[in-house]
Amino acid sequence: MTPLTLEQAQALIAAALAKSKAMGYKPMGIAVLDAAGHLKAFASEDGASKFRFDIARAKAWGAVGMGVSSRKLAERAKDNPNFFVSLAATAEGKFLPQTGAVVIRDAQGHLLGAVGASGGTGDEDELICMAGVAAIGLVSG
Numbered sequence: 001m002t003p004l005t006l007e008q009a010q011a012l013i014a015a016a017l018a019k020s021k022a023m024g025y026k027p028m029g030i031a032v033l034d035a036a037g038h039l040k041a042f043a044s045e046d047g048a049s050k051f052r053f054d055i056a057r058a059k060a061w062g063a064v065g066m067g068v069s070s071r072k073l074a075e076r077a078k079d080n081p082n083f084f085v086s087l088a089a090t091a092e093g094k095f096l097p098q099t100g101a102v103v104i105r106d107a108q109g110h111l112l113g114a115v116g117a118s119g120g121t122g123d124e125d126e127l128i129c130m131a132g133v134a135a136i137g138l139v140s141g
Contacts, residue, residue, distance in 0.1 A: 003034060013043045016132030028048060045119070076089060
């Protein structure tokens with residue numbers, strides 16, 4: 001398994017921002033984390049609010065930590081809200097189970113990291129993350 005590289009993370013962000021611009025979305029913040037949840041790369045478009053980094057990173061951090069998209073985490077949180085509130089508190093604000101982040105996997109299914117976005121609706125955020133992952137030849141989930 002080859003770890004996610006800085007070059008891949010930056011290319012992923014560039015592709016996600018291009019998709020966002022093509023769709024006419026609001027200014028985005030995009031965070032790419034490695035498999036251990038460490039920040040690999042981040043970009044914030046001009047005009048994005050100051051919260052974009054924290055939100056994008058927290059979506060991605062939860063996704064990589066649990067090994068599933070933040071959409072799945074949001075669905076799970078509906079059925080077990082106490083656990084997810086406790087998890088968010090335990091993670092000291094680094095965990096946000098809201099749609100807008102996907103895990104990054106290689107062709108063999110190995111977890112390489114996650115990417116989260118903030119700036120649009122959860123669906124918009126998720127869509128640009130998926131576009132970025134596809135653009136670098138990896139698999140989102």
